Amino acid sequence: MTQGTATKSWAIDLVSDTSTRPSAGMLAAMGAAEVGDEQRGEDPTTLALCARVAQMLGMDDALFLPSGTMCNQIAYLVHCRPGDEIIVAANAHVFGSEGAGASALAGAQFRPVATPDGIFGVEEARAAIRAPRHRSPRSRVISVEQTANRGGGSVWPTATLAEMARLAHASGLAAHMDGARLPNAAVASGAPMADHTRGYDSAWIDLSKGLGCPVGAVLAGTKEFIEEAWYWKHRLGGAMRQSGYLAAAGLYALDHNLERLAEDHANARLFARKVDGAGGVKVFPAEVTTNILFLDLSGCGIEAGGIAAALAEQGIRLGVESPTRMRVVTHLDVGTAQVEEAAAQLVRILEQAARAA
Structure with missing residues (x-):
């Protein structure tokens, strides 16, 4: 389950690596x-x-x-x-x-x-x-x-x-x-x-x-x-x-685009480091090795749907798996600065929820 509509434009889309779109170079190769x-x-x-x-x-x-x-x-x-x-x-x-x-x-x-x-x-x-x-x-x-x-x-x-x-x-x-x-x-x-x-x-x-x-x-x-x-x-x-x-x-x-997958892996590890422990969230797996990680929200004071809605207001999308679980997937259309921004916004929401609890 994910939040948003088909017409929503996401500034930072981390719901899946299927969110990637062809680059100008790829489109040129297709046309030729x-x-x-x-x-x-x-x-x-x-x-x-x-x-x-x-x-x-x-x-x-x-x-x-x-x-x-x-x-x-x-x-x-x-x-x-x-x-x-x-x-x-x-x-x-x-x-x-x-x-x-x-x-x-x-x-x-x-x-x-x-x-x-x-x-x-x-x-x-x-x-x-x-x-x-x-x-x-x-x-x-x-x-x-x-x-x-x-x-x-x-x-x-x-x-x-x-x-x-x-x-x-x-x-x-x-x-x-x-x-x-x-x-x-x-x-x-x-x-x-x-x-x-x-x-x-x-x-x-x-x-x-x-x-x-x-x-x-x-x-x-x-x-x-x-x-x-x-x-x-x-x-x-x-x-x-x-x-x-x-x-x-x-x-x-x-x-x-093959060797550059290492950048996505590095960005996933960066996101994990930034958010792990914030407001009670736990990252799974403990050691992120590729471009996918999950967030365990069972120790937080807010459910995944509420987090997704708050992030959506900032143009950020994460995957909602259940009320206590979210998925984050990095890819070539989201750079390091965007990953840092998404992580910072998530930490802000989690810490606000923790203070309100």
């Missing part, structure tokens, strides 16, 4: 793109983007899609059959924020693993794998989210990711990575994206978050996986025509 019919394999810019992402993720092939949610759902449709089960963190985006798509489309259910930071261990995953029984769901996929959104942008260690892929394959399961913010994980860890996805049957990156594109995501995997994914791309209405105009934004982002 060479295009063709994507469905016929004739759009050179889309083909170039897919080839580049496949190479960056260490995969054979890739597919350009309108959204990250479609990437996840197509992956499950390829990997699963009705009655199958997907092992996933209980606070994963695919479990709580994709409209139960795996159940509605693939006929698969989730087996959630409880974890505060969105990261679970190999033994926890092993315990979640069903023993083969005719009356039980069939374990089919281990699915990880890099970074873990609800875990405060936490980064799965590459060693743990590799162990998870090995466990999946040794158990006859597929390994899938929701890589919505995989670029953030790569920059934060210093390890290339291919190091994170090594051994995975499918993985994807989002272009419309920290990379600053208006739309799009790229799903990667083996040649055979992508061939099957094409069928579902058509069935779900994801096939496009002159998609090169959008793909050009992705190529521009990979050239210009």
